Amino acid sequence: GCNPLAETGRSKLQNQRAVLNQQILRAVRMRAGAENLLRATTNNKVREQVLLELSFVNSDLQILKEELEGLNISVEVYQNTEETFSIPLVPLGLKETKEVDFTLPLKDFILEHYSEDSSEYEDEIADLMDLRQACRTPSRDEAGIEMLISYFLQLGYVENRFFPPTRHMGVLFTWYDSFTGVPVCQQNLSLEKASILFNIGALYTQIGTRCNRQIQAGLENAVDAFQRAAGVLSYLKETFTHTPSYDMSPAMLNVLVKMMLAQAQECVFEQIGLPGIRNEFFTLVKMTQEVAKVGEVYMLVNTAMNQEPVKENIPYSWSKLAQIKSDHYKALAHYFLATILCDHELQSGDDEDEQEKALSQLYDYLPEGLMVLTVLKNKVQRKQLGKAHLNKAIVYHEEALRVCGLCKKLRNIDVLQEVLTAAHKRSLLKYAQQETEDDFLSLIQAPDILPKTEHKIEAIPPQFSKVKVKDFFHRLGPLTVFSAKQRWTAPRTIRIHHEAGELGFRLKGGSPVQIYCLDPLCPAALMGLKEGDYIVSVGGVDCKWLGVNEVLEKFKSVEEQTIEIEVISCQDTAASVHSKSATYSVGMQKTYSLICLAMEEDKTDQTKKAPLKLPFLSWGTKNRQKAASTLCLPSAVAGSSQIKKKLSPFALLNSESSLY
Numbered sequence: 001g002c003n004p005l006a007e008t009g010r011s012k013l014q015n016q017r018a019v020l021n022q023q024i025l026r027a028v029r030m031r032a033g034a035e036n037l038l039r040a041t042t043n044n045k046v047r048e049q050v051l052l053e054l055s056f057v058n059s060d061l062q063i064l065k066e067e068l069e070g071l072n073i074s075v076e077v078y079q080n081t082e083e084t085f086s087i088p089l090v091p092l093g094l095k096e097t098k099e100v101d102f103t104l105p106l107k108d109f110i111l112e113h114y115s116e117d118s119s120e121y122e123d124e125i126a127d128l129m130d131l132r133q134a135c136r137t138p139s140r141d142e143a144g145i146e147m148l149i150s151y152f153l154q155l156g157y158v159e160n161r162f163f164p165p166t167r168h169m170g171v172l173f174t175w176y177d178s179f180t181g182v183p184v185c186q187q188n189l190s191l192e193k194a195s196i197l198f199n200i201g202a203l204y205t206q207i208g209t210r211c212n213r214q215i216q217a218g219l220e221n222a223v224d225a226f227q228r229a230a231g232v233l234s235y236l237k238e239t240f241t242h243t244p245s246y247d248m249s250p251a252m253l254n255v256l257v258k259m260m261l262a263q264a265q266e267c268v269f270e271q272i273g274l275p276g277i278r279n280e281f282f283t284l285v286k287m288t289q290e291v292a293k294v295g296e297v298y299m300l301v302n303t304a305m306n307q308e309p310v311k312e313n314i315p316y317s318w319s320k321l322a323q324i325k326s327d328h329y330k331a332l333a334h335y336f337l338a339t340i341l342c343d344h345e346l347q348s349g350d351d352e353d354e355q356e357k358a359l360s361q362l363y364d365y366l367p368e369g370l371m372v373l374t375v376l377k378n379k380v381q382r383k384q385l386g387k388a389h390l391n392k393a394i395v396y397h398e399e400a401l402r403v404c405g406l407c408k409k410l411r412n413i414d415v416l417q418e419v420l421t422a423a424h425k426r427s428l429l430k431y432a433q434q435e436t437e438d439d440f441l442s443l444i445q446a447p448d449i450l451p452k453t454e455h456k457i458e459a460i461p462p463q464f465s466k467v468k469v470k471d472f473f474h475r476l477g478p479l480t481v482f483s484a485k486q487r488w489t490a491p492r493t494i495r496i497h498h499e500a501g502e503l504g505f506r507l508k509g510g511s512p513v514q515i516y517c518l519d520p521l522c523p524a525a526l527m528g529l530k531e532g533d534y535i536v537s538v539g540g541v542d543c544k545w546l547g548v549n550e551v552l553e554k555f556k557s558v559e560e561q562t563i564e565i566e567v568i569s570c571q572d573t574a575a576s577v578h579s580k581s582a583t584y585s586v587g588m589q590k591t592y593s594l595i596c597l598a599m600e601e602d603k604t605d606q607t608k609k610a611p612l613k614l615p616f617l618s619w620g621t622k623n624r625q626k627a628a629s630t631l632c633l634p635s636a637v638a639g640s641s642q643i644k645k646k647l648s649p650f651a652l653l654n655s656e657s658s659l660y
Contacts, residue, residue: 018096024064024181031057068181086270087325087419089209089222089263090318092202092229092256095195095247097136098174102129105169109162114476115490115568124472128154135196140206146467148203152196153469159189161473164484178202178247179313186244194240194248197232200462204229205260208267219271223457226264230257230459246313255304255314259322261457262297266325268455269294277336281344285358288336292451295329298322317409324400324410328420331396333449334389335427337362341386342434345379352376361452367444383434388446390431397424477544478511481534491536491566496524503555505529512536512544513551515567533567540564 034054041047106125107118135151138144163169168187175195176183184191208225212218237253246252269290277287302322305314340359352373360372367385375381401420404410411417476482496503504522507513515533518525536544538554546554555563 020064020068021096021176021181021183024061024068025176025183027057027061027064028182031061065180068179085415085419086213087266087328087416088413089266090259090321091205091209092198093178094138094199094202095178096176097195100129100132100171100173102171105171106162109169109484110476113484113487114482115488116476121473121475124475128158128472135199138199138203140203140210142207144203145200145207148196148200149462149464149467150469152193152200153464153467154472155189155193155196157469157471157473157479159193160479160483160485161471161476162484163189175245177245179252179315180246182246184245190240191243191245194236194243195245197236197240197462198248201229201232201236201256201260204232208263213267213270214274216271216274219267219274222267223264223271224460226260226267227457227460228462230260230264231461233257233260234459235462249309251307251310252313255301255310257459258297258301258304259318261459262294262301262322262325264457265297265453266294266329268453268457269329272455279339279343281340281355282358284336284340284344285362286454288333288340288362288449289452290454291329291336292333292449293453295326295333296451298326298329302326317407320403320407320410324403324416324420327396327400327403328423330449331393331400331423331427333451334393334396334446335423335430337449338386338389338393338430341375341382341389342430345382362449363447364450365447367447370444384444385446387431387434388444390427390434392446393427394424394431397427475542475544477536481512482544487571488568489571491568492528494524494527494529494565494567496527496529496563496565507535507548507551509548511547513546513548529567530569533569535565535567537566538563 031054034050034057038047038050038054041050102125103122107121110116110118110121131147131151131154135148138148170187171189172185172187173189173192173195174183174185175191178198204225208222208229211222211225213222233253234257236248237250237257240248241250243249272290273287277283302319305311305319305322311319355376356373359376363372366372366375370381370385375385397420401424404416404420471479482488504519504524506516508516512534515529515531515535518529518531535551536542538551539558541554543551543554
């Protein structure tokens with residue numbers, strides 16, 4: 001991560017955001033206390049004082065919220081440093097969080113659940129905490145994205161290793177809402193994962209706004225960044241369905257996805273017009289449709305921003321900026337179309353059919369009495385319709401300038417004012433060139449322009465598989481077996497005395513290997529070895545990750561007559577069925593227990609019979625048994641048939657058969 005003390009513009013904004021979050025937290029706590037006191041007291045004098053204090057607290061909260069909105073619209077800091085004449089793009093600020101100490105909870109869980117010396121995992125826990133701390137200040141480039149994705153993937157391992165579905169670990173995650181500054185605290189790791197995903201999307205938006213929009217490569221990178229931001233936010237909306245934070249609610253994420261795609265569409269238009277827009281008929285037709293598409297998508301963004309419940313929490317200046325951009329780009333569309341009509345009269349050498357076809361694609365309808373071919377051939381009608389489009393362009397320009405002037409935050413963005421003013425003056429100049437004395441006869445209302453784009457903009461889903469991550473707690477063993485959902489006995493030491501190469505059992509499975517076909521009369525069974533036990537070490541050497549052949553090599557390498565192994569057994573306690581989390585609903589790994597659950601449901605549907613009516617007294621007993629029967633990972637103590645003859649230790653299956 002970046003140096004959190006670096007005095008860059010972006011770090012200053014994030015530091016101001018952190019300070020505002022703390023102030024909002026204090027104000028929210030004071031308001032909650034005042035409201036509780038107001039409900040509890042019956043003394044009129046006390047109630048008057050509390051109501052007065054409550055009004056002050058609410059005023060402070062409103063001021064703090066406006067300051068936070070000011071940070072969200074501080075778009076100049078995130079733009080490219082090159083001199084530019086483009087309307088600023090809007091980035092998302094990173095969500096702030098508090099520090100989390102994993103040390104004690106994870107060490108306790110390793111000792112209790114995995115029966116291992118937790119002091120041996122201090123370095124791994126420290127690496128996890130260092131990675132989380134670095135993710136609070138990611139660099140604004142691909143390395144920062146990769147680091148955030150690495151932590152997100154690492155959280156998947158941590159969740160499966162240390163967070164059982166039946167109880168909380170006592171680790172409290174606190175994240176602040178990006179728009180309201182209100183903190184959300186949960187012991188659920190899903191909040192942590194969702195917030196990291198939000199920050200990945202936010203970082204993509206900051207990368208997009210930083211791109212140099214004066215060169216082709218910069219615009220291509222900007223389009224890609226906004227599409228990826230939309231993809232991450234869309235994935236967040238679909239995966240974490242009931243997040244308690246306003247900025248990650250489905251309605252808010254839906255608006256943010258639309259805004260990112262609109263900004264990508266805006267960059268596509270700039271990309272087409274970067275070499276320059278030639279004053280040629282078919283070129284202007286194409287540009288008219290492209291810029292009309294930009295105006296349309298921003299109109300949809302503005303509409304979505306003004307819907308409940310998003311309207312209450314979205315920054316007011318964002319909504320107004322979307323409205324300004326919609327009006328501005330609609331005005332450009334009408335200006336381009338007016339230029340087509342006013343500057344390009346049909347000449348004898350022109351392809352009449354092609355021009356008619358191209359122009360008809362711009363309209364859904366024409367004013368009464370006008371036809372496309374007639375407009376192309378009739379100079380008066382061309383001029384009248386062209387002036388009508390210019391007039392509409394000027395109306396849109398003036399509306400954009402008016403809205404910009406009403407919003408204090410946007411009024412202070414100089415480049416926005418310059419772009420809007422320059423476009424307005426250009427349309428006025430074009431209109432003045434077409435003025436004649438018979439203008440009072442021009443009463444045509446310019447029709448709307450049909451938007452169309454040749455560059456389809458879609459959200460790009462996150463590609464987590466491209467980032468390779470190694471499980472920090474790899475030494476605990478394969479995750480399919482050694483997880484928080486599966487309970488094991490403490491390792492037992494078994495001393496095997498083998499004679500003439502005979503042990504009395506076979507090995508099967510992948511890693512770790514499992515005891516199979518155990519002879520109940522062999523010395524190992526008499527010492528406590530059970531069918532289905534997993535071998536975790538041979539001769540003091542850890543073998544959780546070793547397959548059958550590697551474990552056999554360990555057996556062969558032991559020269560003494562006594563082989564000392566450590567084994568564990570699956571406990572027969574009923575594990576709870578996989579519960580569908582209210583927050584994390586899809587995208588999880590398809591574990592063996594989920595496959596078994598689906599198979600079990602299919603069998604139940606096929607063999608389902610009408611249940612017998614039970615007497616009242618037996619009903620309670622039956623249901624208690626039914627409630628206690630839950631699905632768990634397959635028991636290690638498999639009920640295989642016992643073979644009474646002694647087996648050679650190396651007489652195994654030809655191919656390794658993995659249990660999971």
